[in-house]
Amino acid sequence: MSQNAFDQKKEHILAEIHNNMQDLSPKGTIDELCWPIMNLVNSHPDMITTSSCSGRLSVFVEGNKLHNEEMKSGGKGDGGKWLFVTHKHEDVANWSQNLSEQVVYTTDLQERSLEASARYILYKYEPFILHVKCRDFSTASKLFSTAMACGFRESGIGSNNIVAVRVNIKLDVPIGYLDHSSQKLIFFVSKGYIEQIDGMTLSKFSENTKKMHELYDKIESQIIKPAQEVPVTKAPQETKEERRERKRMEGLLRQQQISREKDGIVVQTDAATQD
Amino acid sequence: MSQNAFDQKKEHILAEIHNNMQDLSPKGTIDELCWPIMNLVNSHPDMITTSSCSGRLSVFVEGNKLHNEEMKSGGKGDGGKWLFVTHKHEDVANWSQNLSEQVVYTTDLQERSLEASARYILYKYEPFILHVKCRDFSTASKLFSTAMACGFRESGIGSNNIVAVRVNIKLDVPIGYLDHSSQKLIFFVSKGYIEQIDGMTLSKFSENTKKMHELYDKIESQIIKPAQEVPVTKAPQETKEERRERKRMEGLLRQQQISREKDGIVVQTDAATQD
Structure with missing residues (x-):
């Protein structure tokens, strides 16, 4: 890819990001917890962020397995239904109260077995993820190794010198299922258990924030500052x-x-x- | 890296794999469910597998958080303790019975909160993962795109043209904690819940096996067979x-x-x- 094409694309993406940051509607915007690291990365002439999520808790009903065999466990899938999504730790507590009218708790599962078509309710914490398109493979390698050095061990370089920065701070917990006839949410864990995993989610939000700060500092010290010190003279090798x-x-x-x-x-x- | 160095390394690794496959002790061997895909990949002159796991269920006590702040949630960590590990779906049922003498079930958590230093017991399903070192970036890219095409969407290329082939079929469920004084395993989920997640683990084993077969077929048709049809004449571009x-x-x-x-x-x- 020529330098010019990268620069054009970067300009285009930066304009989109700018619009997006101004648009304060809750859906479709870049979550603001990503802004600092995005701005840092994008201050480098050879990198541009292409997607990001600061980390989130979600609760959802799986998609319909009978009609979509390809729907994979762990994802919402087609026909799935969001019950709750947040990027903010302060929204974690008491989320289940908002759903209380639709929820029935049962722990009496010993004698019951769910049909194969059961649509589970999953409670999921996913950590920060960032995709960065780099001008060249050398820059991609540098970002990759910086991310690995901070413990973002599921990172990798994809096509077009796009680096995925990923870490493994997860929760992936089945908490119930959708009752087809009543359309009630049947929770097969207790309220106490929900409180436990909410507490763990809060720890994960903290751990995740700490990792984001570490990554910010490492990118700044290893990639951004060195690039500012040396005037940009692109040596071919x-x-x-x-x-x-x-x-x-x-x-x-x-x-x-x-x-x-x-x-x-x-x-x-x-x-x-x-x- | 010169062709010669790659060939030397490949020979060295193949010898290790061969020894490993002959060694039938349960620990330290390559799990045999990986053998077919490893043999397929290694039949290509430009690829060599460097690590693999066919997918597994594990249950463990987290490491000690007070003494090891860096111990991350989701991993066993230092001081952690395996309670159970298997790569085989037929071992999933009734695993908890083997532990029954150490386990106390409680669902009465509403009024209790665990100390911050609590060491949780985690129940975890991890899918197939494969690392492949390739002779050159072109081969690495081909393997990466083949893996992505089969839905191994967390794949990536790392340093030294090593491709990590990863998929997101996971379970990551806190099921209890270690009681410091009695050293008992306190399960804060019910037996019925354990049966539920055991059932989900079996589904994940199946889904995982299906994905491995898909990957096998795609690597064979997209990478191995074309390489056999064309006599290996390395064009520089x-x-x-x-x-x-x-x-x-x-x-x-x-x-x-x-x-x-x-x-x-x-x-x-x-x-x-x-x-």
């Missing part, structure tokens, strides 16, 4: 730096593999460290 | 093919973004589709 970067990434991958081994996932060999 | 590949990946990314939008994650722009 930066062999020395690329080598340093590669060595650093090898170290990160080794760390990641050691961590995976600790987690009990079998690692055949630390292939990345023996070049 | 395959511009036409690369262009086709890029266009295909752009389509995939667009699909992914549309899917993310459906899931309620705000997409600023479909940057990947307007090059």
